[in-house]
Amino acid sequence: MSLLEVKGVVKRFGGLVAVNDVSFSIDEGERIGLIGPNGAGKTTMFNLISGYYKPDKGRIIFDGRDITGRRPYEITKLGVGRTFQIVKPLSNLTVLDNVAIGALLRHPDVNEARKRAEEVLKLTGLYEKRNMRAGSLNLPEKKRLELSRALATEPKLLLLDEVVAGLNPSEVDELLKLLREINESGVTILMVEHVMRAVMNISERIIVMDYGVKIAEGTPQEIASDPRVIEAYLGREEL
Amino acid sequence: MLQFIKEGLSGKNGQYFAIVTAVMLVAPLIFWKLDLPFAANAMLLCLMFSIMAMAWNLLEGYTGQLSFGHAVFFGVGAYTTMILMLYYGVTPWIGIFVGGLVAALVGLALGVPLFRLRSHWFALATIAVGEIFKLIFISWDYVGGSAGLQSPIVPEEQKLYYLQYAGSYVYIYLALGLLGLELLVMYPLVKSRIGYYLQAIREDEDAAMSLGINPFKYKMVAMFFSALFTGIGGGIYTVRFRFVDPFAVFDLISVSVYITIAGILGGIYSFVGPIVGSFVFVPISEYVRVYIVSRFPRFYGLHVFVLGVILLAISLLAPEGIMGWLEKKGYLKKREESGEVGEK
Numbered sequence: 001m002s003l004l005e006v007k008g009v010v011k012r013f014g015g016l017v018a019v020n021d022v023s024f025s026i027d028e029g030e031r032i033g034l035i036g037p038n039g040a041g042k043t044t045m046f047n048l049i050s051g052y053y054k055p056d057k058g059r060i061i062f063d064g065r066d067i068t069g070r071r072p073y074e075i076t077k078l079g080v081g082r083t084f085q086i087v088k089p090l091s092n093l094t095v096l097d098n099v100a101i102g103a104l105l106r107h108p109d110v111n112e113a114r115k116r117a118e119e120v121l122k123l124t125g126l127y128e129k130r131n132m133r134a135g136s137l138n139l140p141e142k143k144r145l146e147l148s149r150a151l152a153t154e155p156k157l158l159l160l161d162e163v164v165a166g167l168n169p170s171e172v173d174e175l176l177k178l179l180r181e182i183n184e185s186g187v188t189i190l191m192v193e194h195v196m197r198a199v200m201n202i203s204e205r206i207i208v209m210d211y212g213v214k215i216a217e218g219t220p221q222e223i224a225s226d227p228r229v230i231e232a233y234l235g236r237e238e239l
Numbered sequence: 240m241l242q243f244i245k246e247g248l249s250g251k252n253g254q255y256f257a258i259v260t261a262v263m264l265v266a267p268l269i270f271w272k273l274d275l276p277f278a279a280n281a282m283l284l285c286l287m288f289s290i291m292a293m294a295w296n297l298l299e300g301y302t303g304q305l306s307f308g309h310a311v312f313f314g315v316g317a318y319t320t321m322i323l324m325l326y327y328g329v330t331p332w333i334g335i336f337v338g339g340l341v342a343a344l345v346g347l348a349l350g351v352p353l354f355r356l357r358s359h360w361f362a363l364a365t366i367a368v369g370e371i372f373k374l375i376f377i378s379w380d381y382v383g384g385s386a387g388l389q390s391p392i393v394p395e396e397q398k399l400y401y402l403q404y405a406g407s408y409v410y411i412y413l414a415l416g417l418l419g420l421e422l423l424v425m426y427p428l429v430k431s432r433i434g435y436y437l438q439a440i441r442e443d444e445d446a447a448m449s450l451g452i453n454p455f456k457y458k459m460v461a462m463f464f465s466a467l468f469t470g471i472g473g474g475i476y477t478v479r480f481r482f483v484d485p486f487a488v489f490d491l492i493s494v495s496v497y498i499t500i501a502g503i504l505g506g507i508y509s510f511v512g513p514i515v516g517s518f519v520f521v522p523i524s525e526y527v528r529v530y531i532v533s534r535f536p537r538f539y540g541l542h543v544f545v546l547g548v549i550l551l552a553i554s555l556l557a558p559e560g561i562m563g564w565l566e567k568k569g570y571l572k573k574r575e576e577s578g579e580v581g582e583k
Binding site: 050051052071072073076077081082084088089090091092093097100101102104105108109110113149150152153 | 430431432435436438439441442443445446447448449450451452453454508
C-alpha cells in the first residue's frame with residue numbers, strides 16, 4: 001500500500017509554475033531520491049507535502065488521508081517529519097532542547113521527552129554536543145540537528161532536504177549508514193539531494209524533476225542512463 | 240506541577256528564594272515602624288510592576304511577541320475591580336481576580352487579529368490597541384468618561400471587605416501574595432511542554448510547525464496568562480489608589496513602556512529577570528518623579544528622560560539585562576553548561 005500519493009499537483013508563484021502537474025507515489029518502507037537541477041521545484045514539492053505551501057491543483061494523500069491544504073503542524077502530527085534545506089535551528093536553545101521539543105510531540109512529559117532526545121542524539125552522533133547552544137554548531141552539525149529533530153517526532157515518512165550537502169566523504173558514508181538504519185527501523189525516506197554519489201547509493205528509486213515537471217522515474221541505473229535526465233543536467237548536445 | 244517547583248527550589252536557588260522572601264516580608268514592617276511612606280509606596284509599585292513585567296515577559300521573553308500594549312490589560316483589570324466594587328458592591332478580594340479574568344478574555348479577543356502579524360508589526364499594532372482603549376474609555380459614560388471613577392471612603396467595619404487601608408503597608412502583603420500566586424502558576428508553566436513550545440515559537444515559527452506546534456494556539460495560551468496577571472496588577476492599583484481614570488491606567492509611557500523597560504532591564508531570558516528589573520527601575524523612576532521633578536517643576540517630564548538614559552545604559556552595558564550580565568560575569572549559573580553562550 002502506498003504511504004504517500006501525490007496526484008497532479010500544481011503550484012504557481014505569480015506567472016511562474018514551480019510545480020506542474022506532478023504525480024508519484026511512495027510505498028511504505030521505501031527509500032526514494034528526488035533529484036533535478038537547481039530550480040527544478042524539489043524544495044517546493046517538499047513544502048507542498050509538508051503543508052508549508054497549498055497546492056493550486058491536485059491532491060496529496062498520506063497514509064490513506066487527504067492532507068491537501070492541511071497546516072504543517074497537523075501534517076507533522078500525522079507522521080511526516082521534515083528537515084529544512086536552509087537550516088532553522090532554535091538557536092538560543094541547547095541541542096538537547098531542540099530535539100526534546102520534537103520528542104514532546106509524542107511524549108508530553110518533559111523528562112520523558114529529554115530521555116528520548118538523548119537516545120536520538122546518540123544515534124545521530126550529536127550527543128557530545130547536547131549542552132551546546134544550537135546556534136553555535138557548524139553547518140554539517142546543524143544539518144544533523146535538523147535530522148535529529150525530525151526523527152524525534154517519530155515520523156512514518158521522513159522528508160530530507162539536502163542533509164548530505166557540505167559533508168566530507170567519510171561523513172557522507174556515516175550519514176548514509178545512519179539513514180539506512182533509520183529506514184530499516186520502518187521509516188520511509190524521501191530525500192532531495194545534489195550529491196549524486198549519495199543519492200545513487202542510497203535510493204531504491206529516483207524521481208527526476210526539471211522546470212517543475214517530473215521527467216523520469218526509476219532505479220538509479222535506469223536514471224543514470226536516461227537521455228532526458230542527462231539532457232536536463234548537461235544540456236542538449238549541439239549538432 | 241509540584242515536581243517542577245521542587246526542582247526549582249533545590250540547592251542555591253531555594254536559599255536565595257528563602258532569603259528574598261524573608262526580606263520582603265520584614266521590609267514593610269520596618270518601613271511602618273520608621274514611618275517611611277515613600278519607601279513603602281515604592282516597594283508596592285515594585286511588586287505591582289514585578290507581577291506585570293513577569294506576565295509581559297511570558298509573551299516577549301518566552302514567545303518572542305513584543306507588546307507595547309499591556310496598559311490595556313492593566314486598565315481593564317483596574318476598571319473591572321473598580322466597577323464591581325462601586326456599582327455592584329463586590330469585594331475586591333473577588334474583584335481583583337475577576338478583573339484578571341476579564342483582562343485575559345480581552346487578551347484572547349485581541350490575540351485573534353494581533354497574532355496574524357509578525358515581529359515589529361505586532362509591536363506597532365499593540366501600541367495602536369492601547370491608544371484605542373484609552374479613547375474608548377474616555378468617551379464611555381458608564382465607566383465615568385474622562386473623569387474616571389473614584390471609590391468613596393468606607394466606614395471602619397467595612398475596611399476589610401473593601402480592602403481599604405491607609406498607606407501602602409497592607410497592600411504590599413496583598414501584592415506579595417499575588418506575586419507568589421503568579422510564581423506558582425508561571426514556573427510550572429514555563430518548565431512544562433508549553434514553556435518549551437513557546438520558546439520554539441520565539442526562535443523560529445517555521446521550525447516550530449515542523450515539530451508539530453501550532454504557533455497561534457500557543458501564542459494564545461501565553462496571551463491568556465500574560466493578560467490575566469497584568470489585569471490582576473490593575474486590580475492592585477485600584478484598591479491602593481481608589482481612583483482610576485483612562486489617562487492614568489491606559490498610559491503608553493507610564494504603564495506599557497514601564498512594564499517593557501522593567502522586563503528588558505532585568506533580562507528577558509531569565510525567569511526572575513523582570514522582578515529584578517522592576518526592583519531596580521521603579522525606585523529610580525519614583526525617586527526622580529517625586530523628589531527631583533517636584534523640586535524643579537520646570538523640568539516636568541524629567542522622569543521620562545531618565546527612562547531614555549536607562550535604556551541607553553542597558554543597550555550599551557548589558558544587552559541581555561541585569562540577569563544576563565550577572566551570568567556573563569559568572570555570578571550566576573549559565574543557561575548552558577558549555578560556556579559557549581554568545582551575544583544575541
